[in-house]
Amino acid sequence: MTNPLYRDTAVVLRTYKLGEADRIVVLLTEHHGKVRAVAKGVRKTMSKFGARLEPLSHVRLLMYQGRELDIVSQAESVDTLAPLVSDLDHLTNGLALVEAVDQMALDREPAPHLYRMLVGALRTVAERSGPLVVPAFYWKLLASEGVRPELDECVRCGAEDPLVAFDVAEGGVLCRSCRSGASLSPDALAVMRMILGGRLNEALDLPASPITHEVAAHANRALEHHLERRLRTVAMFESH
Amino acid sequence: MAAYTTPVQVLIDELGRLPGIGPKSAQRIAFHLLKVPADDVARLAHALTEAKAKVRFCARCWNIADDELCPICADERRDPTTVCVVEEARDIVAIERTGEFRGRYHVLLGAMSPLEGIGPEQLKVKELFARIEPEGITEVILCTNPNTEGEVTAMYLARMLQPFGVRITRIASGLPVGGDLEYADELTLGRALEGRRDLSA
Numbered sequence: 001m002t003n004p005l006y007r008d009t010a011v012v013l014r015t016y017k018l019g020e021a022d023r024i025v026v027l028l029t030e031h032h033g034k035v036r037a038v039a040k041g042v043r044k045t046m047s048k049f050g051a052r053l054e055p056l057s058h059v060r061l062l063m064y065q066g067r068e069l070d071i072v073s074q075a076e077s078v079d080t081l082a083p084l085v086s087d088l089d090h091l092t093n094g095l096a097l098v099e100a101v102d103q104m105a106l107d108r109e110p111a112p113h114l115y116r117m118l119v120g121a122l123r124t125v126a127e128r129s130g131p132l133v134v135p136a137f138y139w140k141l142l143a144s145e146g147v148r149p150e151l152d153e154c155v156r157c158g159a160e161d162p163l164v165a166f167d168v169a170e171g172g173v174l175c176r177s178c179r180s181g182a183s184l185s186p187d188a189l190a191v192m193r194m195i196l197g198g199r200l201n202e203a204l205d206l207p208a209s210p211i212t213h214e215v216a217a218h219a220n221r222a223l224e225h226h227l228e229r230r231l232r233t234v235a236m237f238e239s240h
Numbered sequence: 241m242a243a244y245t246t247p248v249q250v251l252i253d254e255l256g257r258l259p260g261i262g263p264k265s266a267q268r269i270a271f272h273l274l275k276v277p278a279d280d281v282a283r284l285a286h287a288l289t290e291a292k293a294k295v296r297f298c299a300r301c302w303n304i305a306d307d308e309l310c311p312i313c314a315d316e317r318r319d320p321t322t323v324c325v326v327e328e329a330r331d332i333v334a335i336e337r338t339g340e341f342r343g344r345y346h347v348l349l350g351a352m353s354p355l356e357g358i359g360p361e362q363l364k365v366k367e368l369f370a371r372i373e374p375e376g377i378t379e380v381i382l383c384t385n386p387n388t389e390g391e392v393t394a395m396y397l398a399r400m401l402q403p404f405g406v407r408i409t410r411i412a413s414g415l416p417v418g419g420d421l422e423y424a425d426e427l428t429l430g431r432a433l434e435g436r437r438d439l440s441a
Contacts (some may be wrong), residue, residue: 067406092392232354
């Protein structure tokens with residue numbers, strides 16, 4: 001490596017306190033995958049970074065490559081953070097997205113597709129707070145990881161009707177005779193087909209109902225099964 | 241690689257467990273302590289055990305105290321109707337230094353962090369709600385840190401405090417005195433503009 005300085009755009013996934021006034025920021029960059037970097041002095045009131053390196057920020061960065069941790073040298077906002085952090089629902093939805101992406105992304109493994117998906121989803125979150133914004137992103141995320149759930153026919157016998165259950169371990173829906181996993185209502189199945197079948201906007205406009213709740217529960221279970229760990233943001237706000 | 245005799249090594253290990261103190265700093269402090277008179281060391285040891293034994297949380301506001309109530313809660317002259325909610329007892333010291341606030345405090349002992357799974361149950365949130373009516377509180381100032389965790393906490397508290405019918409305020413965000421506008425981030429500058437003041441009056 002000749003030049004340790006590099007430029008990239010990134011979304012801040014999360015931050016950890018480091019020492020007295022520094023922070024470690026976990027970034028999903030467009031070209032360098034997930035990168036951990038030190039932002040020196042960000043916790044001081046007079047820091048040149050200010051709010052630019054808070055979670056959910058979309059920033060253009062000048063970075064200095066280190067051995068373990070890189071160093072953030074300069075940061076400039078791409079999208080304004082205000083609509084995301086000024087509303088509790090927007091903020092928790094946004095945090096639910098970055099938590100999932102943080103678990104999914106690999107260190108220094110370029111994932112421009114994941115980056116673009118996250119940026120798009122965060123822009124959606126900034127504008128609307130429907131009940132399916134986060135679950136829809138989870139389904140899309142799973143599909144992009146190559147574990148798109150089978151929604152058209154029973155994963156075991158291939159029957160097309162009636163599909164009454166959804167099993168995360170089997171990776172799709174099941175008919176009445178093969179049923180296992182959680183039960184699935186026909187309405188929820190229709191919404192899931194909407195999300196994964198190119199009618200996303202229609203699904204995002206749906207008002208909160210037992211159906212959207214069911215779709216959200218299936219999405220959380222499926223993603224947790226794939227990541228093999230609990231999603232904390234989801235667990236925290238389910239209880240309220 | 242135990243190069244030191246046991247008591248010294250134990251001392252270095254214990255010092256090394258303190259925040260911000262690495263093995264080298266621990267070594268330097270240990271050797272400094274071995275060099276100074278025994279009285280000085282005894283005074284330090286006494287200060288440590290004394291602080292640990294006497295200090296506890298204020299029964300009302302969860303500030304650190306050496307009695308049932310902290311000095312601020314015990315002070316009759318302070319306005320009991322205004323409560324300033326902060327994350328840590330350290331923040332009280334910072335606010336007290338301004339000399340601008342004459343009410344009481346409430347320490348949450350942390351902030352909500354969805355990413356780390358810290359929810360309202362782990363904080364002194366219920367204790368805050370329980371204070372509103374008995375103390376006749378009319379205004380709650382949300383003084384959590386202006387970062388993501390602090391904002392989540394403030395917005396959550398604002399939502400939960402709505403039914404109590406008290407005035408809920410959030411400290412303003414703005415530019416630090418002595419800073420350059422050019423280096424201000426958009427969010428801070430935007431909020432500073434939003435909260436601008438009339439000078440014409």
